[in-house]
Amino acid sequence: MIMKQAPKVTAKDLEVVLDKTEVIREKFETAGPLGKFIGDFKLLIAVIKDYWKGNYRKMPFFSIAAIVAALLYVLNPFDIIPDFIPVIGYLDDAAVIAACLALVRQDLHNYKKWREAGKQ
Secondary structure, three states, X not given: OHHHHHHHOOHHHHHHHHHOHHHHHHHHHHOHHHHHHHHHHHHHHHHHHHHHHOOOOOOOHHHXXXXXXXXXXXXXXXXXXXXXXXXXXXXXXXHHHHHHHHHOHHHHHHHHHHHHOOOO
């Protein structure tokens, strides 16, 4: 899913994710399987914000696009397993987030080091 959708991500999609951050955060905080990724969610949003503002451009756009594609998937209530189905409705969302994290692991590691070094 991510590999297929990431090349289609546009600047408008980044705006949508940033505008809908609170809605997405609620899904992570209230949805069982997504709950274990709340710390990762905060990191993903932070990197998107820093990229959007031009503060951090060392991450390839494909990685940013993969993150945005994964978060847009979580935002969509009518994905492979509709979110309105209790508990299992968020299993596919959690799987997409896990796949995204694995895909951009090294880029996120580099971003965290940059943040810890004082955003230089």
